[in-house]
Amino acid sequence: MILQALNEYYQRKSRMPDSGLAPPGFEHKAIPYLVILTANGEFAGIAPTHEGEGKKKIAKSFLVPQGVKRSSGVASNLLWDNPGYVFGIDAKGKPERAREQHLAFVDALRSRLASCDDAGIRAVLAFLERGDFEKVYADPQWPEILEAGANLTFRLEGDPMPVCEREVVLDTLSATNGQNADGQSLCLVSGEADVTERLHPSVKGVWGAQSSGASIVSFNLDAFSSYGKSQGDNAPVGKRAVFAYTTALNHLLAKGSKQRLQVGDASTVFWCATPGHRMEELFPGFFGEPDKDNPDQGTSAISTLLNAPRTGAGSFEDDGTHFYVLGLAPNAARIAVRFWHVKTVAELAINIKRYLDDIDITSDGVHQRLPLDGYLAAISPESKDRTKPNVVYWKGKYYDVRPNLGGDVMRSVIEALPYPQTLLAGAIRRIRAEQEVTYPRAAIIKACINRYSGKEELKVSLDENNTNTAYRLGRLFAVLERVQEEANPGIRATIRNTYWGAASGTPGKVFPLLIDLSNKHLAKIRREKPGRATNLEKLIGGIMSALKPEMPYPINLPLIEQGSFDVGYYHQKEHPSTYKSQGE
Amino acid sequence: MRTYCLEVTGDFACFTRPEMKVERVSYDVMTPSSARAVFESILWKPAIRWHVEKIEVLKPIRWVSIRRNEVGAVVSVRNAQEAMNKGSGNLALNIEDERQQRAGLFLRDVAYRLHAHFELLPNAGENNTMGKFLDMFERRAEKGQCINQPYLGCREFACDFRLVDAKQPQPAPLAESRDLGWMLYDMDYANAADPQPRFFRAQLDGGVLNVPAWSSEEVRG
Numbered sequence: 001m002i003l004q005a006l007n008e009y010y011q012r013k014s015r016m017p018d019s020g021l022a023p024p025g026f027e028h029k030a031i032p033y034l035v036i037l038t039a040n041g042e043f044a045g046i047a048p049t050h051e052g053e054g055k056k057k058i059a060k061s062f063l064v065p066q067g068v069k070r071s072s073g074v075a076s077n078l079l080w081d082n083p084g085y086v087f088g089i090d091a092k093g094k095p096e097r098a099r100e101q102h103l104a105f106v107d108a109l110r111s112r113l114a115s116c117d118d119a120g121i122r123a124v125l126a127f128l129e130r131g132d133f134e135k136v137y138a139d140p141q142w143p144e145i146l147e148a149g150a151n152l153t154f155r156l157e158g159d160p161m162p163v164c165e166r167e168v169v170l171d172t173l174s175a176t177n178g179q180n181a182d183g184q185s186l187c188l189v190s191g192e193a194d195v196t197e198r199l200h201p202s203v204k205g206v207w208g209a210q211s212s213g214a215s216i217v218s219f220n221l222d223a224f225s226s227y228g229k230s231q232g233d234n235a236p237v238g239k240r241a242v243f244a245y246t247t248a249l250n251h252l253l254a255k256g257s258k259q260r261l262q263v264g265d266a267s268t269v270f271w272c273a274t275p276g277h278r279m280e281e282l283f284p285g286f287f288g289e290p291d292k293d294n295p296d297q298g299t300s301a302i303s304t305l306l307n308a309p310r311t312g313a314g315s316f317e318d319d320g321t322h323f324y325v326l327g328l329a330p331n332a333a334r335i336a337v338r339f340w341h342v343k344t345v346a347e348l349a350i351n352i353k354r355y356l357d358d359i360d361i362t363s364d365g366v367h368q369r370l371p372l373d374g375y376l377a378a379i380s381p382e383s384k385d386r387t388k389p390n391v392v393y394w395k396g397k398y399y400d401v402r403p404n405l406g407g408d409v410m411r412s413v414i415e416a417l418p419y420p421q422t423l424l425a426g427a428i429r430r431i432r433a434e435q436e437v438t439y440p441r442a443a444i445i446k447a448c449i450n451r452y453s454g455k456e457e458l459k460v461s462l463d464e465n466n467t468n469t470a471y472r473l474g475r476l477f478a479v480l481e482r483v484q485e486e487a488n489p490g491i492r493a494t495i496r497n498t499y500w501g502a503a504s505g506t507p508g509k510v511f512p513l514l515i516d517l518s519n520k521h522l523a524k525i526r527r528e529k530p531g532r533a534t535n536l537e538k539l540i541g542g543i544m545s546a547l548k549p550e551m552p553y554p555i556n557l558p559l560i561e562q563g564s565f566d567v568g569y570y571h572q573k574e575h576p577s578t579y580k581s582q583g584e
Numbered sequence: 585m586r587t588y589c590l591e592v593t594g595d596f597a598c599f600t601r602p603e604m605k606v607e608r609v610s611y612d613v614m615t616p617s618s619a620r621a622v623f624e625s626i627l628w629k630p631a632i633r634w635h636v637e638k639i640e641v642l643k644p645i646r647w648v649s650i651r652r653n654e655v656g657a658v659v660s661v662r663n664a665q666e667a668m669n670k671g672s673g674n675l676a677l678n679i680e681d682e683r684q685q686r687a688g689l690f691l692r693d694v695a696y697r698l699h700a701h702f703e704l705l706p707n708a709g710e711n712n713t714m715g716k717f718l719d720m721f722e723r724r725a726e727k728g729q730c731i732n733q734p735y736l737g738c739r740e741f742a743c744d745f746r747l748v749d750a751k752q753p754q755p756a757p758l759a760e761s762r763d764l765g766w767m768l769y770d771m772d773y774a775n776a777a778d779p780q781p782r783f784f785r786a787q788l789d790g791g792v793l794n795v796p797a798w799s800s801e802e803v804r805g
Contacts, residue, residue, distance in 0.1 A: 002604075004765045191766050216607070219605075223658050331685060334606055
């Protein structure tokens with residue numbers, strides 16, 4: 001399914017103009033230096049291709065013949081490679097090998113492009129055959145190139161593009177990419193007959209994998225082969241399908257791609273069956289880190305989705321278009337599939353909207369719904385080690401998020417499943433640790449509780465008809481805290497700092513004491529503002545009216561009830577009636 | 585030709601896709617070869633061959649990702665032969681040296697109803713009649729007898745089985761239809777030294793995967 005979906009995506013996208021996908025037999029490769037040649041093959045200089053400034057210099061990408069996969073043997077790329085292959089210069093103390101590499105480079109050129117009558121190719125061949133590279137080594141940029149082993153290719157003086165992008169060369173190469181019809185078998189991705197690919201090209205861009213790229217389909221050790229087959233024969237995939245899926249995946253994972261995001265240690269890519277669908281733009285707004293250039297991406301995505309039915313824009317009607325989300329995790333030279341979601345765009349829009357409704361909670365207009373990272377950061381401690389894969393960066397700080405939590409929450413949202421237990425537990429734990437119920441934490445708890453029970457148990461703002469004991473106790477705690485603040489203006493450490501954990505976990509022990517304290521505070525308030533004191537008493541009385549007379553304060557509250565306590569506290573705190581009685 | 589129906593349930597299943605068999609990813613639905621293996625674990629003789637007809641999916645398709653320690657090397661045949669000839673040798677495979685961590689995307693909480701029949705092969709001996717094997721299978725399946733514990737794709741994912749009378753009303757399969765792409769049907773052992781895979785285009789229709797006959801032209805390879 002996965003390879004098939006990628007294959008189809010390639011087929012559709014490559015037909016669209018400006019797709020940026022390489023045609024069969026080619027790839028886009030960043031080449032940092034171009035060797036400039038005159039028409040008769042004389043060396044005329046080295047041009048760097050870096051764009052950007054300072055530390056962010058990135059080499060420009062060119063369309064080059066697809067690179068060969070090599071691990072330890074000598075296998076040359078066509079028209080581009082590192083200095084060892086292009087010049088035969090040896091940087092590692094193995095002159096024999098360097099010579100072999102250079103020979104391979106020249107051979108590849110001769111065999112594939114001998115028939116090509118192009119000025120650029122003639123110049124390159126003349127230059128290489130002459131074999132005199134002293135002028136190259138004398139160039140001031142040479143030491144840098146040699147040390148970095150940077151890729152090089154050639155450009156004719158006066159041409160804007162490198163030799164490999166010249167039209168005649170492109171045509172020759174596309175033509176010679178023909179198939180040989182022997183040894184064809186069924187391709188299990190496309191179902192057509194095709195030559196089985198032995199080694200699949202690498203997929204680059206998966207966070208944490210080898211820098212030279214890793215493979216999803218690989219059989220690199222004996223234990224992984226079955227039925228006496230070796231390498232690609234273990235899973236017959238045809239060359240065309242292999243090229244399609246690896247090119248599509250590399251394109252989605254490329255640096256600067258707008259269709260990838262990081263969820264924990266899984267590099268996630270997402271695409272729609274029809275390329276360019278609106279959902280592809282909106283998706284990162286819900287789950288990804290806010291783009292540094294576009295910090296409002298998250299909020300605008302959310303509002304677009306919510307307003308879609310009303311404005312008619314957004315085309316999220318049920319036309320059966322599929323949306324795919326693929327999470328890839330690294331394992332040295334291989335890539336593991338961490339998760340794979342397939343949903344129609346309409347279903348996805350409905351499920352994301354459900355999630356947005358779940359996490360909607362009152363905030364006096366100050367806060368808005370955040371992308372997923374905001375919630376994960378709110379329930380995680382600050383991180384001491386920024387390099388770990390599960391660290392999330394949010395508003396200037398780094399947080400240690402539990403490893404699988406991001407992926408699990410994403411799965412719950414996309415598939416409309418209950419949220420992971422660790423989400424609720426994490427929120428409550430962080431509240432206890434910091435004695436503070438913030439907007440994201442309250443939102444998470446409300447979302448989790450409502451999804452577990454299947455109905456809207458906790459509403460968006462204060463619900464005076466909610467008779468749940470834990471909810472009422474949370475409200476009561478907020479009012480008692482307010483009473484203490486009004487009795488002692490300017491106080492910094494309230495009952496929240498001292499009694500929060502006990503009040504939410506074992507209310508039976510603590511609430512009688514708190515009520516007693518509050519009576520003393522009320523007496524103090526009554527001396528200056530008797531009306532306010534009476535109103536506060538009425539408020540307290542109203543809250544306590546729903547507590548059971550035989551057991552008003554339970555001995556302890558289970559975790560979910562503690563969540564209700566936290567949300568009740570938050571609702572009451574955000575409600576103006578706590579601060580100003582009606583009529584004042 | 586009697587068609588038998590078995591209901592299998594398990595906690596985990598992994599019907600490994602051939603292209604992602606190192607970092608395992610399962611097919612969405614049970615493959616015909618795994619279904620055949622369940623029947624064969626109850627009864628198999630060289631005289632019979634099982635053919636799977638239909639696979640019904642009873643529970644929603646749910647995934648779980650698990651990472652496990654496995655081994656990357658294979659014990660060498662040469663070493664084994666030498667040891668056999670000499671009478672002693674070292675065939676040990678040390679996990680510490682050969683450890684490979686492999687992640688897998690498996691199915692969880694699965695339940696299927698499998699429908700299959702068996703055919704008597706032409707080279708069956710004279711004493712082997714269809715009736716004999718039918719009786720044997722029914723007896724064993726009812727009692728829960730099996731040669732090896734039936735499993736769902738990988739041996740570590742053992743499953744429970746129950747013989748079901750398909751004519752009685754049964755709980756309905758999942759109300760889902762999707763295109764499952766090209767699925768592995770089975771391996772063709774016509775040339776025993778070089779087994780070839782065979783594939784077919786799988787469609788889930790209202791929770792039912794109809795499996796074409798082995799010899800039909802829908803099975804390609």
